[in-house]
Amino acid sequence: MDASYPPLRLPRPDDLRIREGQVFDPVRSLWIALTPEEWVRQHAIQFLRNQGVPDGLMAIERGHQASAGTRRTDITVYDRQGSVFLVCECKAATIPMRQDALAQVMRYADTLGSRHVCVTNGKSLFAASREDGGGYRFRPGFPEFDQQPERHDV
DSSP: TTTTSOOOSSSOTTTEEEEEEEETTTTEEEEEEEHHHHHHHHHHHHHHHHHHHGGGGGGEEEEEEEEEEEEEEEEEEEEETEEEEEEEEEEOHHHHHHHHHHHHHHHHHHHHTOSEEEEEOOOOOOOEEOOOOOOOEEEEEEEOGGGGOEEEEE
C-alpha cells in the first residue's frame, strides 16, 4: 500500500481483495477503482457490518434527487421496513473533517428522510441524529442498528 491508502482507525475489511488498481466491493459485488475515497468507503462498510448492518440493507453510491439536481450518497443504510436509517459520507483519509462535509450529509439525510448521519475520513467518524425539532445533535456513539423495531401490522 502506498501513502494514499494508509492504515485507518475503522476496521480493515474482512474480505479485502485488491488487484490491478481495483478493490472488490462485497455489497455491490463489483470490482471498483481503488481511490483514496473508495479505500475509506470499504473500511466504512466493514464498520457498518460490525454494527450489525446486513449487506442487503446497504446501498453504495446510490443516486437521489435533490433541489440542486441529482446527488449521490456514499453509503445509505435502510431499516428493515425499507426506510432510510442512516446516510454516511466518506472522504479520503487526507481530507480533514470539516463542517462542510457534515452539512453535505445532513442535506442528503433531509432529502432522503434519514434520522441519522455520519461522516468519516477513516481516521475520525462523526455521527449525529436528527432531533424532533429538526436540528441535529452529535452522538457519543454510533446509532444501534439492531435495535430497530420490527413492524407488526395489525
